[in-house]
Amino acid sequence: MNDIKKVIILGAGASKSDGAPLQRDLFKDFFDYVYKNSRNNILLGEQEKILVDFFKTFWNIDIQGHDADEFPTFEDCLGILDIAYARGESFRGYRKEKINQTRDALIFLIGKVLDIRLKGKTNNNHLNLVKRLKKEDKLLQTSFISLNYDLIIDNVLGDLYNKNEERLYLDYGINFANNEWKEPVPGRSIPLFKIHGSLNWLQCPTCNQMEYTYSRKDRSYNSVHENAPCRGCQTPMEPVIIPPTFYKNLNNRFIQEIFLKSEEVLRDADEVFICGYSFPDADIFMRYVLKRAELFNQKSPKLYIINRNPERNPESKEKSYKNNKINRIFKNKANINFTDLSFQEFCEDGCDDSLN
Ligand SMILES: [Zn+2]
Structure with a gap:
């Protein structure tokens, strides 16, 4: 060094x-977007469905009639899921696999919203x-x-x-x-x-390698948006965010x-x-x-x-x-x-x- x-x-x-927007605004942005889509009969993607269910089940926040002040922080959401995972526990209606999927969906959501908000606009x-x-x-x-x-x-x-x-x-x-x-x-x-951690990092849980996302076209780092397969062993990789x-x-x-x-x-x-x-x-x-x-x-x-x-x-x-x-x-x-x-x-x- x-x-x-x-x-x-x-x-x-x-x-x-x-x-960069405050975290509570990120969640509100997401809900505004989902609400708009639902009114236009646009079907929700898999990750979006997971998050709508999570906010309803854990915080009683509905896509209709949500207020920025009601939202928990990103760290609260991840922290609660992480503790359950580490203790080998689940929540009623939320088994381990669903806990993991929700955790990843939250990180991908934050990454997506930040990429859109910050692209060329800092x-x-x-x-x-x-x-x-x-x-x-x-x-x-x-x-x-x-x-x-x-x-x-x-x-x-x-x-x-x-x-x-x-x-x-x-x-x-x-x-x-x-x-x-x-x-x-x-x-x-x-x-x-x-x-x-960082929104552009993915780790393979099988071979323990780390990868980052980089767009050659834009010559810039972008957030990860999905559990891409590891180039070494094809295992779906996981985001690396430790709140x-x-x-x-x-x-x-x-x-x-x-x-x-x-x-x-x-x-x-x-x-x-x-x-x-x-x-x-x-x-x-x-x-x-x-x-x-x-x-x-x-x-x-x-x-x-x-x-x-x-x-x-x-x-x-x-x-x-x-x-x-x-x-x-x-x-x-x-x-x-x-x-x-x-x-x-x-x-x-x-x-x-x-x-x-
Ligand atoms: Zn691997």
Whole structure:
């Protein structure tokens, strides 16, 4: 790996700033779409039927008369199904196979809606960030850790190979069985560690290989939309999305590898920029990784918190509450810089040390 001095952690707020919808809006979008189709007598696809049944059975949400506020989060849905699966339990009317099918259908749904919503329509914040780092000659000392499943930063970093004469590689921290997979070259690659998985990854449960989807035509990463067969053994592959729930399946060896590498870069970093991330209670594993890195050596990195919502100026009370919440997590509080920057401002101009 390169000599990483900076780590940029991307939370949900970073994706939101580039136009990714909130999760509860994704589910509402889906229901609006299904309702419209049903009124036009368009038959539902298999995955859509599974999801309509799931929302009705588990949450009493009907395709007619649904309200955005009623929807559970994506993490709640996946978390509940994952715990049942791990405990070998089922729900009334939901056996193991149906639990699995529902889980996959949820992931494919989120991927589909995000692909449609984001295609060519992002606000370029991630792009500006990478451009700025490149201009400042800091890109090869930077590692990204993403807590998001979407492919906004993936496509920006992936393009550094396509469009750039220097041909920089995207390094997901794991290997893939795809023919077009280019193994990252040390010193020429940008690490992107997606510790909750990614919407473009599929794993074969038989030969334990990982594949990603890539469209040669668009030269971009797309979400997976179905359990495509493994090219090695034809087994239907499964999506790799590990939501930040209290219970976490840590058995996936690819995710384990990504966790270890994330820890490694955090240990060595001089500066860590935490963007659009509010440290949700359920995401104990991110705090765990940060704590391990903090205790590893006495020289803990400078932390920059970039979390201002550009649409509203939070009242000072709310701000100090949020700051206290973050302060409590870390031991070396003097190293934390609450920048009051929005993600967009950080992408364009970076953090000025003199501000703190
Ligand atoms: Zn296989």
